[in-house]
Amino acid sequence: MSMLQKGNPYLYVLPAVLFILIFFFGGLFQGLLQSFGITPYNKDLVFTTLAYQELLQSADFWQSLLLTFRVSFLSTMLSGLLGILFAFILFIMALKGYDSNTASLFYRIFQYPLVIPHLAAGYLFLLLLMQSGWISRIGYHFGWVEEIHHFPILVNDTFGWGMILTYTWKEAPFITLMIYPVLFRIHKSWYEVARLYGSNTRKFISNIAVPLILPAWLSSLFIVFAFTFSAFEIPYLLGVTYPRLLPVYSFELFTHGGWMERSQSLALNIILAFITAILGGLSYKISKRWLLNERRGWE
Amino acid sequence: MLLPSDFSLRAWEYVFSPSAGTWGAIGSSLCIACIVTLVNILICLPAANVIARVNFKGKIWVEGILYSPLIIPPFITVMGIHITFIHLGLTETILGVILAHIAPTLPYMLRALVISYQTLGFSWEEQAKMLGAGTLNRLRFVLLPHLLPGIVAGSSLTLLVSLSQYLITFLIGGGQVVTLPIILFPFISGGDIAIGSAYTILFAGIALFSLWLMNSLLKRYYKTRILFIR
Numbered sequence: 001m002s003m004l005q006k007g008n009p010y011l012y013v014l015p016a017v018l019f020i021l022i023f024f025f026g027g028l029f030q031g032l033l034q035s036f037g038i039t040p041y042n043k044d045l046v047f048t049t050l051a052y053q054e055l056l057q058s059a060d061f062w063q064s065l066l067l068t069f070r071v072s073f074l075s076t077m078l079s080g081l082l083g084i085l086f087a088f089i090l091f092i093m094a095l096k097g098y099d100s101n102t103a104s105l106f107y108r109i110f111q112y113p114l115v116i117p118h119l120a121a122g123y124l125f126l127l128l129l130m131q132s133g134w135i136s137r138i139g140y141h142f143g144w145v146e147e148i149h150h151f152p153i154l155v156n157d158t159f160g161w162g163m164i165l166t167y168t169w170k171e172a173p174f175i176t177l178m179i180y181p182v183l184f185r186i187h188k189s190w191y192e193v194a195r196l197y198g199s200n201t202r203k204f205i206s207n208i209a210v211p212l213i214l215p216a217w218l219s220s221l222f223i224v225f226a227f228t229f230s231a232f233e234i235p236y237l238l239g240v241t242y243p244r245l246l247p248v249y250s251f252e253l254f255t256h257g258g259w260m261e262r263s264q265s266l267a268l269n270i271i272l273a274f275i276t277a278i279l280g281g282l283s284y285k286i287s288k289r290w291l292l293n294e295r296r297g298w299e
Numbered sequence: 300m301l302l303p304s305d306f307s308l309r310a311w312e313y314v315f316s317p318s319a320g321t322w323g324a325i326g327s328s329l330c331i332a333c334i335v336t337l338v339n340i341l342i343c344l345p346a347a348n349v350i351a352r353v354n355f356k357g358k359i360w361v362e363g364i365l366y367s368p369l370i371i372p373p374f375i376t377v378m379g380i381h382i383t384f385i386h387l388g389l390t391e392t393i394l395g396v397i398l399a400h401i402a403p404t405l406p407y408m409l410r411a412l413v414i415s416y417q418t419l420g421f422s423w424e425e426q427a428k429m430l431g432a433g434t435l436n437r438l439r440f441v442l443l444p445h446l447l448p449g450i451v452a453g454s455s456l457t458l459l460v461s462l463s464q465y466l467i468t469f470l471i472g473g474g475q476v477v478t479l480p481i482i483l484f485p486f487i488s489g490g491d492i493a494i495g496s497a498y499t500i501l502f503a504g505i506a507l508f509s510l511w512l513m514n515s516l517l518k519r520y521y522k523t524r525i526l527f528i529r
Contacts, residue, residue, distance in 0.1 A: 009355040012345040013365075016405065019342060020364055024376050024402040031379025041386055115510055117463030119480055120503040123487040123495060223370075230372035232466045237488055247374070251466065254378055269375040280370030 028273060035267035051260070051267040061268070063243035071160040071235070071245065072228040075167035080221050082168060083175025086110050087213070088205065090176070091183045095191055095201065107180075113173045122237040125166040129154040155238050162238035163245070171224045178220040179213045186212065215286050222283035226276040246272055310493035314501065320477060321498075325505065328478040331393060332461040332509075335400045336454045339408040343453070344446075347409055351416030366406045373403040374466045384471060391475035399471045404460045408453035415449025451517045458509050462502075479505065 030040060037048040055061050090110075093103045113121065128134050136151035145151050155162035186209060194204045235245035244252065246268065253265035314321050349355065350362060368376075377399050381390070389395035423445070427437045465480040472481065479502050486495035 009349040009353045009358075012349040013361050015342040016346040016409070017361060017364055020368070020402060020405065023380065023398060024368055024371075024373070025364070026383075027376030027378075027380030028371065029379070030383060031375060034379065034382070040382060115459060115507060116503050117459070117480075117506055119463060119465055119483065119487065120499045120506075123499045126487070127492070127496065226370055230375075232372075232374060247372070250378075251374075254470075266378060269378055273371045273375050276370050276372060277367075280367075283370075 031266045031269055031273075035263055035270050037263060051263040054260075055264050055267050055271075060243065060249065064246050064249045067160060067243050068229060068246045071163050071167075072225050074160075074164045075171065075228045076221055076225045078164065078168040079171035079175055079224055080217065082172035083220075084179065084213075084217060086172065086176040087180045087183055088209070090180060091186075091209065092201065092205075094184070095188065110173045110176050113170050114177065116170075118170065118231065118233045119237070121170050122166055122234045125162060125169070126155050126238060129162055129165065130156075156240050158240055158243075160239065160245075163234050166234050166238060167224075167228050171228070175217065175220050175224065178223075179216045182213045182216045183209060215289065219283045219287040222279045222286070226279040226283075229279070230272050230276050310491070310497040313494055314497045320482065321501070324477050324479045324482040327393065327476065328462055328480075328505075329509075331397055331400060331476075331478065332458045334397050335404055335461045336408075336457045338397070338401055339405055339457050340450060340454070343405065343408045343412050347412035347416050350409070351413045352419075352421065365409055368402045369406045373399075374470065376402065377467050377470050381470060390471055391473045393476055395471045396468050396476045396478075399467045400461045400464060403464070403467065404457040407456035407460060411449045411453030411456065412446065415446045419445050447520065448517060451513050455510050455513045458513070459506055462506050462509070 033040065035051050037050065038045050090103060090107060093106065116124075126133070130136070131149055131151050131153065133155075136145065136148055139145045139151060140148050154165070190208065191204055194208065199207070230247055232247040232251060235248050236251070239245055239248060243249075250265045250268045250272070253261045253268065257265070313319055346361075346365065350358065350365075384390045384395055389398065419442075423441050424437055427441045432440065462478075463480060464478075465484060468476060468478050468481055469484075472478070474481070479498075483495070483498040483502055486498055
């Protein structure tokens with residue numbers, strides 16, 4: 001024990017923990033109570049599961065759930081593939097000994113989508129992809145589409161392509177950022193040893209690099225899935241009025257309805273929180289296992 | 300058809316006209332983001348200190364609690380607490396919005412500070428103490444210079460996340476606390492495309508500018524310090 005390690009650690013974490021317990025878990029708990037019909041500051045407390053029953057019986061909910069799942073799944077897969085591709089482009093550049101300026105320039109370019117707020121990114125994709133948007137005009141200009149309105153509907157479409165493409169653009173750099181540091185720690189000497197034993201770049205990547213980054217990649221996929229499953233701004237901008245994604249559905253129940261709709265919205269929130277908490281737990285489990293292996297393997 | 304045939308500054312004139320209230324929105328956005336950042340630094344510094352360097356019972360629970368806003372969407376908890384905020388008179392106030400912005404941003408600040416503290420360890424502070432440095436001097440010459448990159452990284456992320464909140468600000472602010480995303484939203488959801496675009500550029504520009512400012516301040520700080528040591 002060091003002399004600076006005196007003092008109660010619980011005291012140090014107390015302010016932050018208290019804040020999150022009161023304002024975050026407090027909110028979650030109150031949402032849970034209200035979803036069961038128990039409203040704080042209201043005398044007549046009747047426990048009821050009516051909100052959940054109505055929600056689970058409505059076709060709207062299942063339609064929304066299905067659409068949300070599809071959009072999240074496709075966004076996660078596409079950004080996962082693109083993210084890993086970017087990371088390997090950077091990695092191969094480093095292996096083949098490109099000058100570090102070019103590599104760091106690429107690294108910085110990949111980071112730009114991360115700092116553009118989601119609302120702004122959503123609007124940029126709206127302007128790009130709508131029927132009178134840039135891509136459609138370019139297509140018309142070069143004669144790929146005969147009429148502007150023949151261009152496929154990609155935003156505010158029922159399949160959700162606009163949302164999927166925006167999320168992919170936003171989250172692929174995030175995945176690159178999560179796995180690149182792991183790749184970066186693979187020593188160049190390993191590559192040289194592998195070459196010495198007759199391996200080539202492709203084999204080196206598939207046999208050594210991919211297994212090493214797999215846990216970090218999987219764990220970041222879960223994070224992206226949980227995020228796209230529960231984010232509001234992009235579906236609100238780029239979705240259609242029916243069926244809506246779950247967070248938008250919840251928002252509309254909360255703001256436009258009466259008390260019954262409000263408790264349905266809170267019940268929907270609890271279901272959302274439950275799904276994302278499970279995904280978060282899985283992500284943590286995977287990254288934890290990786291950390292344990294890491295200690296054995298790397299040093 | 301591909302490139303516009305004529306240009307006009309109509310949208311920008313509107314954005315910066317007094318009636319649009321853009322300056323006020325930028326002001327309250329930055330004010331909220333800065334206070335949120337300060338509060339985060341204050342409550343995360345001690346927490347990161349022990350999370351990074353001390354093993355204690357229940358640490359995994361503490362970390363689980365503090366990082367949970369990364370996974371469970373914060374708007375869910377804001378909708379739950381909304382009724383209490385109404386009772387306490389916190390809705391439609393800047394204070395209410397600040398309180399609502401802290402939970403979603405805290406994990407980013409904590410993570411950045413924990414990484415900084417992990418690379419610090421205890422030996423530097425002990426050495427300084429051995430050489431007779433008091434608490435204040437240790438803070439100024441050992442702790443702060445080492446933690447500064449972490450503080451800047453955490454503050455940048457906090458600023459960015461706070462600046463881009465729409466839903467939480469809307470739910471608690473009730474349209475009375477007007478931040479940049481609130482003023483921007485009607486234009487980008489089916490409003491005037493030119494004005495929507497101008498606001499989007501302004502919005503992304505302010506986010507990028509705050510990050511750039513933070514990073515260049517950090518770089519300047521280190522340059523002067525290195526010169527000083529020489």
